[in-house]
Amino acid sequence: MSELFSEKLPKSFFQQPTLDVARGLLGKVLTHKTAEGSAAGRIVEVEAYLYCNDPACHASRGKTARNAAMFGPAGTAYVYLIYGMYYCFNVVTGVEGEGEAVLVRALEPLSGFDLMTTRRVTDDVRQLASGPGKLCQALAINRKQDGLDLTNSPLVLADDGYTVDNIITATRIGISVAADLPLRFYVAGNPYVSRK
DNA sequence: TGGCAGATTTTA
DNA sequence: AAAATCTGCCAA
Numbered sequence: 001m002s003e004l005f006s007e008k009l010p011k012s013f014f015q016q017p018t019l020d021v022a023r024g025l026l027g028k029v030l031t032h033k034t035a036e037g038s039a040a041g042r043i044v045e046v047e048a049y050l051y052c053n054d055p056a057c058h059a060s061r062g063k064t065a066r067n068a069a070m071f072g073p074a075g076t077a078y079v080y081l082i083y084g085m086y087y088c089f090n091v092v093t094g095v096e097g098e099g100e101a102v103l104v105r106a107l108e109p110l111s112g113f114d115l116m117t118t119r120r121v122t123d124d125v126r127q128l129a130s131g132p133g134k135l136c137q138a139l140a141i142n143r144k145q146d147g148l149d150l151t152n153s154p155l156v157l158a159d160d161g162y163t164v165d166n167i168i169t170a171t172r173i174g175i176s177v178a179a180d181l182p183l184r185f186y187v188a189g190n191p192y193v194s195r196k
Numbered sequence: 197t198g199g200c201a202g203a204t205t206t207t208a
Numbered sequence: 209a210a211a212a213t214c215t216g217c218c219a220a
Binding site: 047049056057058080082083084085086087088090103105131132133134137172173174175176 | 210211212213214
């Protein structure tokens with residue numbers, strides 16, 4: 001239905017200032033097409049990681065093998081392994097070489113429920129993608145997707161016409177430095193957000 | 197319901 | 209040793 005009018009987000013979307021991309025990604029649809037099939041969800045929670053005065057940003061300590069994708073052009077995927085167990089999916093934003101990004105923290109499942117429940121080993125829709133590690137499991141995102149061009153790959157972001165009316169701004173989760181910065185954004189009242 | 201340990205890679 | 213996490217187990 002509305003998917004008929006779904007449009008892939010263009011390069012120019014990602015080239016906006018990072019905070020605009022972060023808020024703009026709320027309500028957009030993330031789809032991953034694999035050999036097993038396709039799974040998709042609507043983005044309901046994100047966090048911004050900035051170039052200036054943000055020691056929590058992985059790029060702030062320079063380029064390494066892990067975070068190299070962050071220094072690529074806006075619209076690149078940055079996927080890293082956290083705590084030796086889970087993956088986190090980011091969209092690279094800002095000026096190429098500076099290393100800003102938006103962490104996608106939660107999705108409202110839209111399609112590919114069978115795939116997602118199998119990958120997540122749960123039938124609870126609320127548990128499928130309501131966290132950064134969970135959504136990577138549900139969509140089968142891992143280091144193989146690191147560095148992909150999100151405007152030209154099986155991992156796509158699209159606008160299906162859905163609009164978000166109320167965005168809550170909060171502090172980021174799971175960090176101990178720059179923990180007071182208001183760089184987390186989520187859809188008010190959405191049950192798939194990782195935390196209120 | 198809330199707190200904590202465990203899993204395990206990357207980096208400092 | 210701590211990290212942009214999640215889960216299961218334990219005690220109240």
